[in-house]
Amino acid sequence: MQTLNLGLVPAHYSRLLGGDTNCLSYPDGDRTWAQLESRANQIARLLTKYRVTQNSFVTVALPNSILFHEVCFAIWKLGATPHVVSYRLPSGELNAILQTLQPALLVGSSLEGVVSCQVLDIGSVQSDYSDAPLQPKLAKHWKAMSSGGSTGRPKIIVDAQPSELDVSDTYSVFDIPSKSCVLNPGPLYHNAPFAFAHHALFRGNRVVGMERFDAETALALIEQHAVTWVMMVPTMMHRIWRLPDDVRNNYDLSSLKIVGHVASPMPIWLKEKWVEWLGPGRVYELYGGTEGTGATWMSGHEWLEHKGSVGKLINGSRARILDENGEECAPGVVGEVYLMPQDGPGTSYHYVGAEPRVTANGWDSLGDMGWMDEDGYLYLADRRTDLIISGGANIYPAEVEASLAEHSGVDTAVVIGLPDEDLGQVVHAIIQKDPEWKEDLDESVLAAFLESRLVRYKTPRTYEFVDFSLRDDAGKVRRSQLRAERTK
8 A cells, every 4th residue: 555645646746757747737727746736835835824734624615727726735735624615605605604614714716705714815816935845744534525415504524534545556446547637527616526536636647627517528628638537427428418419429539448427316318328329348337425435336337237226335335225114125125225334334424514314333324215136236216305205106306307308308307396285295397498409398298208208107297497507517406495495
């Protein structure tokens, strides 16, 4: 095992690969390893003026950029922990998070309305601090991420791992390469893009970042930079697939070895298209939470034998499916998914501002429903809080959404349950139309489209058509928020 303090990563690869080797490419420019090291040292010295010390939390609210990475490496050099939030948060939500965590400092740009926390407007600071090497300290926690959770109240997920990593060639997180090129198409304030972009840097890769996802731009960047590894969410893959065939097939993707997907359910039909397009050996699926209690990682070859599965648990983590009485479910029976990390209960994370949902002996739930097959492969149904019970029947929104998404006129579909005196709940579909779709798209069109795809009780009783985005930059929807807005 070769462990490396995260604060030493830029200097390590500057020596190993050469200081003039490029490590970051973003719309706002490029950085070499030597430049990243220099700038991180300067910013680290600046942060000490704001009383950032070892094991401090430093909240980072910046868009995807080179500066984002420079700030994070500066934080690690001081043995502090970056706590990442969206730079778009309204002041009320941001202040609620800050009051929950009470970080030493908030680093952002053009932030307004912040109370009870000192603020560094890094966008306006011209650092003239020394860039001489610093001896990095070790942070107890390498990252902390924010989540609204199912309750809507802020919670902070603090990773239990310290700010050092095994960088030996025999170790790799989800087959991230070393000394190659990785594309990050997602927002760095979400866990998966943050973790994978930085793990790529920790392994000496060049990271090509996007300020905001665009389907054709992503393909162009893969070709231009000979990208070998990329992690997407199904929404991104859906938008790439919706490109005209002559556009999608116009780019050379031969450098790609792995396209992974994470964060939300992948419709079977869309996965089949990608496996046919790129081949089963290049399309992988990841399931896991920011909490790090367990994860799966499955190739397209396995998926073809277990269609719809998210794979088997890896790295010593385990899963159990429990019913509402806490009893183990038989294979094929839907229950709540509980996970256990390799090192036992409470070893992968802790919450600030919330309590975990755990069993008496420490099995931890992220709120997902699912089942296991006879071979130990995990299948997801939906989140426990999103389950719709209509006339006594269980309806999983993801299944209905996947069927709606097959229609070429649908950009995004979100399915929720609305109260009904007779049935308890009825299925309600919120539809964002594809802006390129020129034909009619209304309730009758979609109802006819679903007749051959879904049993009648699963089809939406009501539809709502909206002209705003139903997903955030990471491709996630907040069904609980959409449901609450419609049941006031």
